[in-house]
Amino acid sequence: MNPRIVNYKNQRVLTTEQIAEAYNTDVKNIQMNFANNKDKFVEGKHFILLTGDDLRLFKNQPNTVGLVGKNASSLYLWTKRGASRHCKLLDTDEAWKQFDNLEETYFVARPQIDESQLSPELQMANSILRTLQNHELEQNRLNAKVDGIKEVVGLNSSNWRQDTQKLISKIALKDGGADAFKDVRTAIYKEVDRRGGFDLERRLINKRQRLAYEGASKTAQDKLTKVDVIADDKRVIEVYLAVVKDFAIKYGVEV
Template sequence: MNNVTPIENQGQRVLTSDQLAELYGVSTDVIKKNFSNNRDKFVEGVHYIKLEGLALKEFKNRVNNVHLVGKNANTLYLWTKRGAARHSKMIGTDTAWDVFDSLEENYFNPKPQINLQGLSPQTQFAIQAAQAMAEQERKLAQIDHKVDAISEIVSTSTMDWRRATRDIITKIAHMRGDDYQVTRKDIYKDVEQRGGYSLSTRLTNLRNRMAGEGQSLSKRNKTNKVDVIGNDKRLIEIYMAVVKDHAIKYRVWANEY
């Protein structure tokens, strides 16, 4: 993130829509469309700062890089850390998630440099231990961000949700040295134990309802337990929690940070 031009407004670091789009590997129109279609999920002053009129003019005069703001722009949206996080969740790609993790660590929260020279060995050890603990907490928070992002995708795109969970389970299977189907079966088992449900029974009931509706046998046979989970918001929440626990247990993202 060293090549990102730092911008500050109202005492906090922010990013323009163009910067955010370039970092996340999408067009600026995607950022604008996500904001327009989900405006109720963004709060001014929390997720973004809207500049226009005199405030925009003053900002243009203050920013050194003229390319950050269009010369004829009459409105400018600046995205805070929480706004950038929300956009990464809506985009939902590995690139967007990973880039936000890096933004959170290096751009929005730049680390102060601590000079250990001249300190006693005991003090140096204490500082290094505290830094190691903070690093571990950061890694767990990044894993939370990745998996929680899937939950938000559910409300906008079922296919993206299915693809994201499938990719994570594939990684879990690889870390276990096991077959994908066996790994998914274990996850289903934990979902049933945690929720007190029988996915097999629910799948049978779903297929019976489909038969009663006149749907073809081939379509009924293709219906699986993921379809059952997708029909129940509570089951989705349990499924996400179980996938997350398995990902942490088998250190799926340990090598990414």
């Protein structure tokens, strides 16, 4: 098995899926071995954990396409020592055989070229190649960002309640976890009021008073939310959708 070459900060690494494939086992087995033996692994020595911006930049590299799930929020990259540790935990003939192969081929460091010894023509060619590679990386990063924005902006207006609820939940998770949901929602309502010149709180009070006048129960009145108020006015819906989309883009949330 010859895995696709993956480098991170000038270090040869393997994904969990690549290790599982190399050692002829499944991903869950690798993950369980790690979970049960975390004290035997040291971050930076045996593995690198990518999240946030580091993960997004890694995803946008041309040589990592297809290695990372689109919605993955974290990624473990295993160094040579990490691959060795997993081999010891599995302790199968196949794993040892494949680790020897990885050690002799995959993890072999390539000699660095001293560009000063190259001809001026080759130095210029190398410089042009690096420029093109950097341009491709940046273009991929921008394309990924644009694609993400297109997905967010493509909210289905007929399902706007469900769509916005899901987005707000994702924003909250990025902004501090489930406990942040109320704060994010409050901030969105505040921005809706500011942009549209509305007063959602006053509209909610008025709507509850109308229900009370019509004889609705206290429970029915209390169940009303600002989303119900938003649903009464097409213009408010439009402003609300725009605000939620802007928040999603700001926090890098994908649909």
